[in-house]
Structure formats: C-alpha cells, structure tokens
Amino acid sequence: MKITDIRVIVTCPGRNFVSVKIVTDEGLHGVGDATLNGRELAVATYLTEHVVPTLIGRDPHRIEDIWQYLYRGAYWRRGPVTMAAIAAIDTALWDIKAKAAGMPLYQLLGGASRDRLLVYSHAQGTTIEEAVENFGRKHELGYRAIRAQTGLPGMPHVYGTGPYSVTNDADLDAMPREEVWSTSKYLNYIPGLFEALRRTYGWDVELLHDSHHRLTPIEAARLGKDLEPYRLFWLEDAVAAEHQEGFRLIRQHTTTPLAVGEVFNTIWDARLLISEQLIDYIRMTTVHAGGVTPMRKIADFAAIYNVRTGAHGAMDMSPICLGANAHLGMWAPNYGILEYAGYSEEMLEVFPHAWRFEKGDLYPGEAHGHGVDINEELAAKYPYKRAYLPVNRLEDGTLWHW
Numbered sequence: 169m170k171i172t173d174i175r176v177i178v179t180c181p182g183r184n185f186v187s188v189k190i191v192t193d194e195g196l197h198g199v200g201d202a203t204l205n206g207r208e209l210a211v212a213t214y215l216t217e218h219v220v221p222t223l224i225g226r227d228p229h230r231i232e233d234i235w236q237y238l239y240r241g242a243y244w245r246r247g248p249v250t251m252a253a254i255a256a257i258d259t260a261l262w263d264i265k266a267k268a269a270g271m272p273l274y275q276l277l278g279g280a281s282r283d284r285l286l287v288y289s290h291a292q293g294t295t296i297e298e299a300v301e302n303f304g305r306k307h308e309l310g311y312r313a314i315r316a317q318t319g320l321p322g323m324p325h326v327y328g329t330g331p332y333s334v335t336n337d338a339d340l341d342a343m344p345r346e347e348v349w350s351t352s353k354y355l356n357y358i359p360g361l362f363e364a365l366r367r368t369y370g371w372d373v374e375l376l377h378d379s380h381h382r383l384t385p386i387e388a389a390r391l392g393k394d395l396e397p398y399r400l401f402w403l404e405d406a407v408a409a410e411h412q413e414g415f416r417l418i419r420q421h422t423t424t425p426l427a428v429g430e431v432f433n434t435i436w437d438a439r440l441l442i443s444e445q446l447i448d449y450i451r452m453t454t455v456h457a458g459g460v461t462p463m464r465k466i467a468d469f470a471a472i473y474n475v476r477t478g479a480h481g482a483m484d485m486s487p488i489c490l491g492a493n494a495h496l497g498m499w500a501p502n503y504g505i506l507e508y509a510g511y512s513e514e515m516l517e518v519f520p521h522a523w524r525f526e527k528g529d530l531y532p533g534e535a536h537g538h539g540v541d542i543n544e545e546l547a548a549k550y551p552y553k554r555a556y557l558p559v560n561r562l563e564d565g566t567l568w569h570w
C-alpha cells in the first residue's frame with residue numbers, strides 16, 4: 169500500500185480544528201487531529217511545508233518507522249507544535265491499518281478490557297449556587313463523574329466559568345481575553361463548592377476539579393487537605409508541572425488524588441511524576457502526546473506504577489482525537505476516565521463519528537478504524553478564524569498561569 173496524498177484541513181465550526189487526511193492507493197484513507205488551541209496554523213504549516221513532502225509514496229503500514237522518522241528525523245525534538253503534527257499523521261496511519269485489518273482500532277491494540285468507558289463532563293457557574301444547579305443538569309443527563317468549577321466573589325469569570333458555550337474556552341476573540349485571579353480568594357472559597365455538592369447530590373457521583381496550573385506546591389497541598397472530606401476523584405493541574413519534583417511536597421500532605429498532563433507532549437514531561445507515583449492519573453491525550461503510538465507506551469509505563477489514564481478531551485481536541493482516545497481507553501488495562509466535554513451539532517456534522525454516549529459511559533462503536541471521519545465539503549464552509557486562549561493576571565497585574 170502507498171500514501172498517495174495527505175491533506176491538511178483547517179476548519180472552524182464554532183472553534184478552530186486542524187485535521188490530517190491520508191489517502192492511499194488502495195482506496196483507504198485515515199484521519200488524524202492536529203489541533204493546538206490558539207496556535208493552530210503553526211501546526212498546519214509544519215505539516216504542509218515540512219512533513220507531507222517526506223511521506224508521499226511511503227507504505228502507511230510502517231507506523232512505527234514513520235513515527236521515528238518524524239520524531240528523530242526532525243532533529244529538533246518534542247514541543248507542542250512538532251508533537252501535534254506527528255500525532256495527526258500517526259493517528260491517521262493507525263486508522264488506515266485498522267480499516268485494512270477490518271476491525272475497530274481497539275481490537276488492533278489488544279481488544280477490549282471493559283464493556284464501556286466512564287467519562288466526565290463539565291459543570292460550572294459564576295457562583296457556587298449556579299455551579300451546583302448546573303451540576304444537577306449534567307447529573308440528570310446521566311453523567312456519573314462531573315468536573316465542577318466556580319467563579320470567585322468579585323471574579324465571576326475565572327477559568328472554566330466564563331460565558332463559554334460548548335465551542336471554545338477562548339471563544340472566538342480577536343485578542344486573548346485578560347482574566348483576573350486571586351489564589352487566596354480561591355483557596356478560601358472553593359471548599360464551599362464541594363461541601364455544597366456533597367450536601368446536595370450525596371456520595372454516589374464522582375467530583376473532579378481543575379486548578380489549571382495556578383497554585384504553588386504548598387498551596388496545592390493545602391487545597392488537597394481541605395478537599396479530603398469531599399473525596400474528590402481527582403484534583404487536576406494543581407501546579408504547573410515543569411518542576412515534576414514539586415509534586416513530592418503535595419504528595420506528603422494530602423490523599424486527594426492528583427491528575428496532570430494535558431499540556432505534556434512527551435513521556436519525558438511525566439517520567440518522574442509517574443515513576444515516583446506523584447500523580448494518580450496521567451492526562452496526556454492523543455493529539456498532544458504524538459499520537460496513538462506514544463499513547464500506548466505511556467499507558468504501559470504508567471501501569472507499572474499504578475497510575476491510570478485520564479485523557480484530556482475538552483472541546484478543543486477534535487472529535488478525531490476523542491475517538492482515538494476512546495479506542496485507547498477500551499484497550500488500556502489501566503484506564504481511569506476520559507474527559508468528554510461534548511461538541512456542538514455543527515462540529516459533529518463536520519466530524520461524523522461512531523461513538524455513542526449513554527448513562528455516563530462512552531462506547532467507541534464497532535466501525536473499522538477509530539470511527540471518526542471528516543466531511544471535507546462541510547469543513548470547507550467554515551474558514552479559519554484566529555482565536556486565542558485567555559491570559560490571566562493577578563489582581564496587581566502580575567501575568568499568571570491561565
């Protein structure tokens with residue numbers, strides 16, 4: 169089999185997505201996600217100008233060789249742009265191989281380790297009351313695990329609580345929106361959200377929370393201790409994790425489970441966190457981790473240390489990435505949970521998919537490959553529109569983590 173064409177498709181059905189479609193001489197094609205929220209065209213250009221010319225004519229079955237060719241052959245290794253580009257090619261190749269084998273991708277990875285995938289969605293509000301009410305709406309939809317976020321007194325639109333529709337955390341702003349943050353107000357206020365959720369909905373639902381890189385290790389330790397009475401499923405991105413050793417301090421003080429990794433793009437970003445069991449869930453996701461090939465390796469490495477998968481699946485990972493994550497989740501013996509923030513109808517029309525959601529679980533479906541495709545004609549109707557993620561400042565103007 170030979171690769172005859174590789175198309176890089178940029179589309180914006182409510183938010184920007186970058187996709188790769190690899191076409192072969194045997195009539196099979198595969199698709200991959202290359203979306204890097206806020207830097208989409210950097211990846212699209214990396215692909216069209218530097219990657220595509222080197223792959224035409226190659227055998228698409230040689231997935232590992234192509235992965236190594238793109239990773240080692242670039243010389244300049246790692247980083248979000250490079251790894252998203254490699255991820256899109258890799259995911260499309262696994263899609264082709266599973267289609268050629270006549271089976272769903274999870275079968276090719278080793279078969280199903282479970283019947284269904286526990287997923288979590290988002291509930292948010294500008295106040296605790298609003299967040300508790302919106303939590304109830306997701307609970308009624310059947311979600312058994314829900315991430316809860318709230319605004320702060322005087323700061324209604326901190327991360328995860330803004331006027332975000334399902335389209336995009338950043339919305340389609342011309343310039344990055346500037347948000348304001350206070351760690352002390354947050355640390356004083358957030359335990360009240362989880363006290364209210366447990367009081368209102370009891371213990372038979374999993375509570376998750378995302379601190380979105382904003383704390384120091386000692387602040388994260390304090391929050392973890394304060395949240396212990398509410399038995400969270402996980403506290404995510406408590407600290408910006410470049411300093412992996414910093415998680416030793418958090419671990420010393422709290423039994424609240426920790427999840428990290430959505431911004432990681434190589435196992436080296438998580439090697440110490442996993443091997444020292446400083447985290448409980450690794451959040452790396454197919455589009456940012458370099459594709460299915462490394463995601464399998466990361467899952468196996470994590471399994472050695474009793475760390476489970478918890479792939480990132482917000483609405484700015486395209487449905488292609490979510491589909492690949494679902495197939496990886498069906499296979500992975502150490503599957504933990506999958507983020508499923510949901511997509512708009514408009515987006516799902518551009519990306520036909522085989523998965524289905526039912527009573528809090530996701531089922532990848534039995535379509536051959538990863539079960540997601542792209543409708544190129546429809547995609548062409550939504551031209552790219554520059555958009556950014558917000559930036560975040562402390563009350564005194566200090567540029568902070570968003």
Ligand SMILES: O=NC(=O)[C@@H](O)[C@H](O)[C@H](O)CO
Binds near residue numbers: 485
């Ligand atoms: O856990 N989920 C998240 O943190 C997401 O909402 C991220 O802010 C966005 O995907 C960034 O583009």
Ligand SMILES: [Co+2]
Binds near residue numbers: 378
């Ligand atoms: Co997150």
